[in-house]
Structures are given as structure tokens and as C-alpha cells.
Amino acid sequence: GRRIREVCEGFGPQRVEFARLGGDEFGLVVCGDPDDADLMRLGERIASHVKLPYQLDTAHTGLSCSIGFASFPDSATTSEALYECADYSLYHAKRHLRGRTVIFSSELEAEIRSRGVIENLLRTANFSTEMELVFQPIVDAMSEHTAGFEVLARWHSSRLGLVSPADFIPAAERIGLIRPLTQALLVRALATARTWPDHIRLSFNLSAHDICAAEGILPLIPIIEKSGLPPHRIDFEITETAVTFDFMRAQQSIATLKAMGCGISLDDFGTGYSSLSHVHRLPLDKIKIDRSFVAEINENPVSHKIIKSLTGLCDDMEIACVVEGVETRAQLDSLRRLGCDFIQGYYFARPMPGDAIGDYLAREGQRLEQAGARVVA
Structure with missing residues (x-):
């Protein structure tokens, strides 16, 4: 001052x-x-x-x-x-x-108006018909078998068309709709995951409002219990920003989910506060390394060193390492050499609707079987 x-x-x-x-x-x-x-x-x-x-x-x-x-x-x-x-x-x-x-400026004024339009339409949106779920594979880096899918939301507004999650998720948080939105999406995601093979996991994102509200994640518990999907097949992704929003309450919510048998992933690691105290004080199962470090892993020595350090940290703490944004074979090969456990990105697949997952897994099985036959030959 x-x-x-x-x-x-x-x-x-x-x-x-x-x-x-x-x-x-x-x-x-x-x-x-x-x-x-x-x-x-x-x-x-x-x-x-x-x-x-x-x-x-x-x-x-x-x-x-x-x-x-x-x-x-x-x-x-x-x-x-x-x-x-x-x-x-x-x-x-x-x-x-x-x-x-x-x-x-006039640009910011237009942005405010756009934000207001999104908020108003979100208040009257029908989540069951306007919100679409898509799923992106999370693949074992060495075997190239799909280990799970991250669920992502897409909003098809009748007025605005396709609205980016980067716009409607913050809007839902601002106007107090993020928690009912989370609950509606989780019900549908769990129902889809029930149709998958037993070894495939579901990864679902939670916001700061989901884990730091006064009642915590209590409304999610009956949804999980009624879904019929075993909690040990569910990973909840949280961001560092969400954790720092109210660390004590977040810690309690995470402990409740862990007690149920769910896994916990720390998302976008390296782009937020990056506090190692969060890694030490939370019962994490996975750390997701942000895509921004992957794009230049083979061109920028700094990106390579950062990922090497983070994979070393995960290895020392016995936490699985998931790397996002992998788009090329060269990136995959480098990440394998660095000891990354799981890969997510366009190299394997773009996010897909739930009814496309069966065909995707079948094609993956055929591809891996053929690759194995070539190795034996």
C-alpha cells in the first residue's frame, strides 16, 4: 500500500x-x-x-x-x-x-456481452439434451493398450451452436450452476462407463466449487453408489488451482473419495501454483503433465528437462505419470524413454462419442495383435 x-x-x-x-x-x-x-x-x-x-x-x-x-x-x-x-x-x-x-475497450465490452449471453442461456439450458459427452483414451505408454477414458463436456446451444468448455465451465461457476452440471454429467458418464470392459477406467474432472463447497462432494456419493460402476474404476481429476482455493476443505473431499476407493489425479501439473506441498499432502494416484511441455519436448531442452524432472518426482513418490497433448510418434518415443506411464493425445485418438468406444477398442485389439504377430515373425 x-x-x-x-x-x-x-x-x-x-x-x-x-x-x-x-x-x-x-x-x-x-x-x-x-x-x-x-x-x-x-x-x-x-x-x-x-x-x-x-x-x-x-x-x-x-x-x-x-x-x-x-x-x-x-x-x-x-x-x-x-x-x-x-x-x-x-x-x-x-x-x-x-x-x-x-x-x-470495445473488445472487452463485446466480451462482457458475450459472457452475459452465455450465462443467461446456461440458466435455461437442458443439460440432458444440450450437453454432449466425449471420451479421450488414456493409453499405457509401453503396451499401447487403452487403460481408461477422460470424459469431456461439449455444449451444443440452440442459440449459440457449439460453445467451448473454456467459456461455459467458468460461466457455470460464476452463476452457481457448476455443481448441478457436474452431477448431471457424472450420472451420464458413469452410465456409459458401465458398458466398458472391467479393466477400463473413467476419468472425470471436478472444479474448485465441487470439492470446496460447504457440503463438499457429498452429493456425488449417492450418484457413484447408484451407478453400479465400482469406485476403484473411477479417477477424479482436480487442478492445483482448485486445491489452493480452500486446501483444508479440498483435502477433506479428496479423503472422502479415496475412502470410497476412487483414484485422484492432479491435473495440469506445472502450469498452476506447482506447489510440491500439494503433492506431499494429498493422497494422489496420478499426476497429469500439461500439454504445453510436450509440444517442444524434442526441440526445447528446457521442456525435456521439466518432463524428466516431473517423471522422476512421480517415480520417487510412486505416483503414476500421465502426459497430455501427445501428437507424434517422436514425442511418444521420447516420453517412453523418460519413463512416463500413460499417454493422452491425438496420436492415439481424438475425443469420441460414447457409442464409438466399442469400435475403437476392437480396432486397437486388432492393431496390437497384428503388431505382436509381426514381432514374433
């Missing part, structure tokens, strides 16, 4: 009113009709000042800050609307340009 105030007090002809809004959020009112260049300059000064190291006893640490601005009357004409525009600019900065300054 002192650092930001120092920048504000020394900011040229414009007067800047400065206040703490709560938590780690601060508010600025920049008077004197500043233009966008003035606001960007102020944001850059604040960010660079906050980034300077802090000394705590004998240690040093650092912070960064993201900033969102909105201008009167260009962005909005009331104080409430102006605040909302600035807040959305901050949200955009935190999500896409962390540590940077974003000024509200």
Missing part, C-alpha cells in the same frame, strides 16, 4: 485518490481527464514499484500486481458501471496478461 501511494502522490498533474478495497485489492480514482497513455504509464510505474524485492528478516521475496482501468464517460456513465468495467479489465489482466495493465 505504501509503495502504490508513493507512485500515486508523485504522478504528474493528475490527482490520484487511492484506497484499499479489501484483501489484496486496491482502488484508484485518477482525476484530471487522463488519456490512455497516462493510465498505462501510471500502471507501469505501480507494477514496477511493487515488483521490487521485499526483505523479510533475512529472506527476500517479491510480488506482482495486475491493474485494470476504465474511463468516464467512454467506458460507462455511472460510478457502479464504471467500477464494473474496471473490475472486468482487472479480471482480463489476471487471466491473460498477469502483471500487466489493461484499459477497458
